[in-house]
Amino acid sequence: MIKWDIQHFAEVTSTQDHALAEAHNNVAQGLVILADTQTKGRGRSGNGWTSFDGNLFCSILLRPRIEATQAGQYSFLTAIALNRTLSEMIDDSHTVLNKWPNDVLIDNRKVAGILLEAVLDSRDVEALIIGMGVNIANAPEDKISVNALTPRPETALSFLNAYLAQLGEVLDEYDREGFSGLREEWLDHAFGLSHSIKARLPHETLEGVFEGLETDGAMRLRLANGDIKVIHSAEVFFE
Ligand code: BTN
Numbered sequence: 001m002i003k004w005d006i007q008h009f010a011e012v013t014s015t016q017d018h019a020l021a022e023a024h025n026n027v028a029q030g031l032v033i034l035a036d037t038q039t040k041g042r043g044r045s046g047n048g049w050t051s052f053d054g055n056l057f058c059s060i061l062l063r064p065r066i067e068a069t070q071a072g073q074y075s076f077l078t079a080i081a082l083n084r085t086l087s088e089m090i091d092d093s094h095t096v097l098n099k100w101p102n103d104v105l106i107d108n109r110k111v112a113g114i115l116l117e118a119v120l121d122s123r124d125v126e127a128l129i130i131g132m133g134v135n136i137a138n139a140p141e142d143k144i145s146v147n148a149l150t151p152r153p154e155t156a157l158s159f160l161n162a163y164l165a166q167l168g169e170v171l172d173e174y175d176r177e178g179f180s181g182l183r184e185e186w187l188d189h190a191f192g193l194s195h196s197i198k199a200r201l202p203h204e205t206l207e208g209v210f211e212g213l214e215t216d217g218a219m220r221l222r223l224a225n226g227d228i229k230v231i232h233s234a235e236v237f238f239e
Contacts, residue, residue: 001168002062006032006160013040016117016131019059023119023127029063034160041133044115045235054137055145056156060130060167068120071128072217072232073179075102075116076186078130081167082112083189089162090149097191100210100219100236105191109144111135134159183213192238197221199234206231210238 012018015033017040022031035057041049051057064074079098086096086106097105102114115131136154139145147153154162174182187193192210199206199221206229208221219231 001172002030004030004032004164004168006034006157006164008157009033009035011035011037011039014038014042014131015057015059016042016115016129019061019129019131020117020119023061023129027061029061029127031061032058032160032164033061034058034156036156042115042131043113043133049113049115049133050140052135052138052140054147054156056132056134056136056159058132058156058160060132060164062128062130062171064125064128064171066125067123068118068125069123069216070179071116071118071125072101073174073183074128074130075114076179076213076217077170077174077182078102078114078116078132078167079104080182080186081163081170082114082132082134084166084170085159085163086111086146089146089154094149096189098186098189099191099238100213101217101233106144106149108191109139109142111139111144111146132163134163179215179217183215183217187213195238198237199231200237201231201234206234 012035015035018033037051038057043049079102082104083096094106099105104112112134117129119127135145137147197210208223211220211222221229
């Protein structure tokens with residue numbers, strides 16, 4: 001199992017930038033940058049990520065021996081570990097679901113977002129940076145926080161430790177058995193599977209039914225004419 005090395009900062013611009021710089025400095029995998037606050041937190045699609053007090057902001061450095069085409073699978077591994085962590089902390093009257101590609105929802109409200117960035121060496125992955133923001137103590141409007149649902153309040157650090165234990169197990173499973181069982185686990189807790197969605201791509205918006213995942217984690221969308229469109233990256237809206 002990977003040995004984690006958590007480095008805790010009061011304030012950084014973005015834990016992603018910090019971890020990326022360390023990746024370029026040849027730091028070994030297992031480094032975790034944790035910050036109490038970020039002044040320039042980054043979300044997906046060029047969005048920002050606000051630092052609400054008491055929430056978790058971290059970036060995890062991995063160096064898997066994979067090709068660039070497999071990198072996307074890691075956002076599913078990350079979400080599975082997050083789903084397992086949350087499901088152990090809160091009682092089963094609440095539903096923890098994975099939203100493609102890598103959000104986690106509780107009772108259909110976002111509790112965490114993941115930003116995966118890769119450093120590539122031609123066709124191979126040199127490093128992966130898994131950025132994760134989890135609403136622990138506070139949530140923006142219409143989102144949800146962990147501590148609103150847990151019997152005992154978590155801190156960012158206690159949550160991170162529980163999460164890293166789960167992530168270590170998921171990564172070991174992936175190394176031993178590959179992606180297909182984990183992909184099934186992700187689908188068992190998928191938000192909006194078999195429902196109509198809209199996928200906004202750079203030059204078009206497609207409508208169809210979310211049918212499942214390809215082996216690399218891409219979304220299978222069944223269009224009205226019956227064709228299957230494979231979507232690797234898009235902003236997705238569930239109806
Ligand atoms: C999303 O858009 O849902 C992804 C949000 C990812 C935010 C986290 S917070 C820690 C890490 N550092 C960043 O600047 N972003 C990620």
